[in-house]
Amino acid sequence: MSRTTIKLENVTLEFPRRRVTLEPFGRSLMNLLRGGRRRTKDTFTALDQVSLDVKEGEVVGIIGRNGAGKSTLLRIIAGIYKPDRGSAKTLTHPVLLAGFGVGFNVNLSGHENAYLYGSILGHPRPVIHKLLDGIIDFSGLEDFMDQPLRTYSSGMRARLGFSVATAVQPEILLLDEALGVGDQEFRKRSSERIRSMLKQAHTVVIASHSFGTLQQVCTRAILVDKGKLAYRGTLKDVTAAYNGNPPEPANMKPPQDAE
Amino acid sequence: MPDELHTVPGTELTEPNPSTSLVGGLGKMWRDVQRYQYLIANFVRRDLRVKYRNSLLGYFWSLLDPLLLSGVFVVLFTIVAGKPQKLYPLWVTIGVLSWGYFGTILQQSIASLTGNEGTINSIYFPRCLFGIASASSNLVMTSMNLLVAVPFMLYFKILPTGYLLMVPLGLILLGMLALGAGLALACLEAVNRDVGHLATIVVRAGLYLSPVLWTVEMAQAKGGAINYLLLNPAAVPMTMIRNGITGHKLPISPGQIAWSVACCVVTFVVGAMIFQRFEARVIKKL
Numbered sequence: 001m002s003r004t005t006i007k008l009e010n011v012t013l014e015f016p017r018r019r020v021t022l023e024p025f026g027r028s029l030m031n032l033l034r035g036g037r038r039r040t041k042d043t044f045t046a047l048d049q050v051s052l053d054v055k056e057g058e059v060v061g062i063i064g065r066n067g068a069g070k071s072t073l074l075r076i077i078a079g080i081y082k083p084d085r086g087s088a089k090t091l092t093h094p095v096l097l098a099g100f101g102v103g104f105n106v107n108l109s110g111h112e113n114a115y116l117y118g119s120i121l122g123h124p125r126p127v128i129h130k131l132l133d134g135i136i137d138f139s140g141l142e143d144f145m146d147q148p149l150r151t152y153s154s155g156m157r158a159r160l161g162f163s164v165a166t167a168v169q170p171e172i173l174l175l176d177e178a179l180g181v182g183d184q185e186f187r188k189r190s191s192e193r194i195r196s197m198l199k200q201a202h203t204v205v206i207a208s209h210s211f212g213t214l215q216q217v218c219t220r221a222i223l224v225d226k227g228k229l230a231y232r233g234t235l236k237d238v239t240a241a242y243n244g245n246p247p248e249p250a251n252m253k254p255p256q257d258a259e
Numbered sequence: 260m261p262d263e264l265h266t267v268p269g270t271e272l273t274e275p276n277p278s279t280s281l282v283g284g285l286g287k288m289w290r291d292v293q294r295y296q297y298l299i300a301n302f303v304r305r306d307l308r309v310k311y312r313n314s315l316l317g318y319f320w321s322l323l324d325p326l327l328l329s330g331v332f333v334v335l336f337t338i339v340a341g342k343p344q345k346l347y348p349l350w351v352t353i354g355v356l357s358w359g360y361f362g363t364i365l366q367q368s369i370a371s372l373t374g375n376e377g378t379i380n381s382i383y384f385p386r387c388l389f390g391i392a393s394a395s396s397n398l399v400m401t402s403m404n405l406l407v408a409v410p411f412m413l414y415f416k417i418l419p420t421g422y423l424l425m426v427p428l429g430l431i432l433l434g435m436l437a438l439g440a441g442l443a444l445a446c447l448e449a450v451n452r453d454v455g456h457l458a459t460i461v462v463r464a465g466l467y468l469s470p471v472l473w474t475v476e477m478a479q480a481k482g483g484a485i486n487y488l489l490l491n492p493a494a495v496p497m498t499m500i501r502n503g504i505t506g507h508k509l510p511i512s513p514g515q516i517a518w519s520v521a522c523c524v525v526t527f528v529v530g531a532m533i534f535q536r537f538e539a540r541v542i543k544k545l
Contacts, residue, residue, distance in 0.1 A: 007272050015543055079275025079383035082539040089272035093265050093383075102381040107309050116301050120382060122265055124297040170265040 003091065005172055005203040006054040010086035011076055013227075014043040046072045048227040049086070054203055061214040061235055062207040063242050064224035070207035071098070073224060074174045077205060090172055093122065097194075098176035100161025110145035110152070110160055117164045131167045138193070139163035140186070155182045162190050166197060173201040177208055211239055275383055276539055284535025285528060291385040298384065302392035303399060310400060321400070322407050325355045332472055346505060349411040353501045354471035360401040360430070361437045361469075361493060362462035367393040368441025369458050372449045372538070376545045386538050387531070390445065394438045398430060408504045420506035429499030436492055436523040439530030446534060449541040469493045474501065476510050492526070495519030 047069050054060055062070045075081050076088050078096040103120045104113050114135055118128035128135075136142050139159045141152075149157060158181040175198075181190055198204050198217050208214055214221065214235055221238035223231040231241040240247050279287045292299065311317035329352040336343050336351075368390035372379065375389050405426070412419070448454040469491055470478070475498045478485045488494065495509070495516055502509060509516065 004272065013543070075380070080380060081543055082274075082276055082278070084540075087274065089274050091272055093275055095265050096382065099381055103378045105305055105309060107312055108305060112305070112308065116305055119298045119301040120378065120384070122382075122384065125301070168265060172265075 002056040004053050005056050005091040006052065006077055006094070006205065007089045008050055008052040008076065008086070009088075011047050011050045011083040011088055012045065012085040013047040013072060013076060013081055014045050014084050017042050017044050045227050047076065047083075050076075050224075050227075050229045051086075052222065052229065054205060056202045057219075059198060059204040059206065059217050059219045061218035061221035061238075062205065062224055063209075063211075063214070063221055063238055064207075068224045069227045070224055071176055072227075074098070074176050074205065074207055078174055092171040094172035094174050095121070095165075095168075095170035096174040096176065097165055098174075100165050100181060101157050102161075104149055104157065104161065106150035107148055109148055110141060113149050113160065114145075114164050117161065118167075121165060121168075123168055127168070128164075135160075135163045135167050138167075138189070155186075158182050159186055162186075166190075166193055169197060169200050171201065172203045173197060173205075175204065175206040175208070211235075278539070279535050281532050281536050284532040288385075288387050288391075288531050288535055291387060292391060295384060295388055298388055299392045299395060302388070303396045306393070306396035307399065310396075318403065322404055325352060325359060325404065326407065329355050336472065346415060349408060349415070349505065350474055350501055351472060352411070353405070353408060353504055354469075354474075354497065356401060356404050356407070357429070357433060357497045357500045358466055358469055358471045358493075360397055361433050361497075362465070364394045364397050364434055364437035365441045365462060366455070366458055367397070368438050369444045369448050369455055371441070372445045372541065373452070373455070373545060379542060379545065386542070387442065387534055390438055390442050390534075394434050398434055401430065402427075405500075405504070412504070417504075417506055422503045422506050422508065425499040425503030425509070429496040429503065432496040432499070432520060432523040433493060435527035436496070439523075439527035441530070442534035443530040446537040446541045449544050465491075465493065470497050470501070474498070479510060489515055490518070492519045492522035496523065 050069075050073065052060075062073060064070050072081065074096055076083060077090065078094050079088075079090075080096070082088075101113075101117060103117055105116065108116065111132075114132060115125055115128050118131075119125065123131075136145055139162075141156060141160055144152065144156065149160075152160070162181050175194070181187065195217070198206075204217070206214065206217065218235045220233065221235040222229055223238045223241050225231075231238055231246060233241075237247050277287075310321060329348060332351045332355070333343065333348050336347065367374075371389035371393065372386060375386075379386060411417075444454050444458065466472075468488060470488075475489060475494060478488055489511065495511060496519065498509060498511065
């Protein structure tokens with residue numbers, strides 16, 4: 001009996017529709033104090049009553065159109081957003097891989113950025129220190145590590161970011177469309193590393209449009225549509241549902257009753 | 260050293276970003292600071308490296324700006340009010356540095372959510388660390404900048420006294436006041452960007468309403484309505500820093516000191532509580 005590592009219960013998340021509120025300052029303040037839970041025309045429901053249980057050993061693919069809520073769902077699991085209603089819990093602190101090199105400073109050297117980015121990812125200095133040789137090796141940037149980052153090309157920055165971000169094997173891995181970066185050679189090596197991380201991670205949730213990749217790694221899949229969990233099942237069924245012809249519409253389980 | 264955060268499985272399901280009550284926020288902030296010491300240290304290291312990128316020269320440039328401003332103020336004072344006391348240039352320099360310290364922490368912590376949108380949207384760690392880290396960086400930098408008083412002290416033959424202990428105390432109180440106000444306002448800034456602009460004006464006005472160009476002793480000598488300026492909670496810590504360096508005791512009544520210290524501590528506690536309570540729900544408004 002494997003343990004549940006990610007548990008979402010009726011997660012609802014609403015975004016304000018306008019980035020800059022033109023309403024009077026007092027009203028936006030009152031709305032904030034009320035917890036922003038007022039349901040008005042001004043909000044956009046990014047996730048609507050999403051429940052999901054992921055167990056140890058599962059690799060779950062998230063499929064859905066642009067803007068359906070895939071990345072938002074991953075951010076909820078990672079703790080970046082807090083659900084307005086419902087709850088999101090995990091067994092370990094998850095690692096979300098989406099865009100490498102967050103918090104890089106162009107005036108610092110490659111070394112310094114490796115430590116800085118590592119600590120932003122949650123790894124204390126001694127941990128990065130121990131992993132540094134491996135990071136430099138994998139990035140292939142040993143001749144540039146003492147140079148400030150502003151002298152790096154964007155590909156080199158991505159390589160350094162990727163090498164740091166993937167240096168520690170997490171228990172719970174969340175992937176957002178990030179299967180390879182850099183030039184052809186590095187892209188190949190980085191996809192290989194992601195694949196091996198997928199194998200070793202105890203739990204994986206992966207959002208992607210690349211059905212080929214999902215096919216190789218996923219044990220099951222879910223379809224997110226307009227913020228709702230529209231379908232769950234094997235990747236094949238979910239892909240069919242995505243394309244508009246779910247295999248057995250009559251038997252489709254309402255998401256809340258699954259599991 | 261194992262990297263426990265992501266690799267050691269917990270025993271029960273927990274929220275990565277747990278809610279806190281208004282009162283529990285302060286305790287959570289304390290635990291966050293302890294748990295993420297390495298991150299704060301790395302942020303401070305980054306700020307210092309970037310600031311003093313060109314080694315020694317970088318440090319001197321960071322002194323030149325407050326010194327020039329002080330020079331202008333001394334000249335203006337001489338034109339308007341006649342020849343100042345001989346220590347006046349030192350008083351103004353310390354005043355400019357300590358008010359700059361207050362203003363920078365206030366503005367950086369107000370921008371701590373809106374300015375770190377990219378990081379916040381990619382990785383979760385307690386967001387109070389941004390403000391705490393910039394306050395720590397500024398504490399280190401201002402302490403280093405206050406060394407500019409040493410040549411003055413040599414020139415005026417001022418010997419260090421026990422009052423020197425008031426300097427760190429004043430810096431910490433002033434930092435608490437700025438960080439507390441900044442953390443509370445950071446949540447509002449995420450909703451409504453007017454807050455940051457307003458803070459710029461407050462910092463500008465405070466340059467004249469706080470003891471930068473004038474000293475508490477001067478205000479007391481003048482008497483009358485000007486004494487209300489001493490209600491400004493920044494006045495006491497700024498005078499602590501100034502008189503700590505020149506080796507004079509605080510010319511302020513115990514009641515006023517208590518008022519100011521209470522303001523700084525309460526602002527910090529309330530600001531931290533407000534930030535911890537509202538931070539999670541304003542993130543999606545970034």
